[in-house]
Amino acid sequence: MKLLVRDRILGIGDDYWIEDEHGRKVFLVDGKAMRLRDTFELKDLDGTVLVRIRQKMLALRETMTLERDGEPLAKIHRKFLSLLRNHFRVDLADGSELDVSGKIMDREFAVEYDGELLADISRRWLHVRDTYGVEIVRDDADPALLVAVAVAVIHMSEKEREEH
Template structure:
């Protein structure tokens, strides 16, 4: 099942921001969220703020984990853990572990940078990373009835994990 009806968002990195700041725009180009990358957190935490500047969600990396793991908090409550699956050559796969039995899975192609998020075999969101722009931009479509903050937080966890992997592969990396 493809996402037919739903909400469309664009997550766009701010060009001259210190840290990793993003704006989240709706389908009309209006800013609905601001993502503050917390420059001194070593890319371990981002805060999602509403239009009034109030924190509505956050994503932070678990420092001690066997594989890349990020926690999403919405309204101060733990909403999900996003964990990268190990040993998935040529594909990225993440489990989005939500309370209860209905976990989500995010999977995509390393080369195409196109991702889908599925729940119980149904596609609930699609994510496209556009490489032809100067800064990172994600187009995100979220199915009706799915919490957009959970999906946006999952996309930010994906971005944090991919960025961390790229930094770990840099020549001369000693830690």
């Protein structure tokens, strides 16, 4: 499954559609303005909230939480920094982990589970300017979760860059 995301700095209050490779709308990212903490909702075509993405308050390091149906789904935080790549860890509610690594600011990164590629986020295969793709490579992967992870790590990276 290939999804297209119009690249822009993800500000709170910004809403945008994520489309499939044929231009059909698949998900709406709804940025919630006027909140004490950064909040986004990933919705389907009917407006049903699939995943709520929130900044975790009172955390020692920048953390975003993902919720589904009001239940914790995952916590995302920076794993460590190196000169060439950014790394985030996604701690899933079931105790497993996803690893997010690559050049987040360049929109060239991957989401892996136990060393196996789940999603590739890239501009490489696109000819549309200011757009990046989310290619979900496993059929049994959760597209809403992987899109929410991409939205969260990009937002966290953009916010960190603005603060420095």
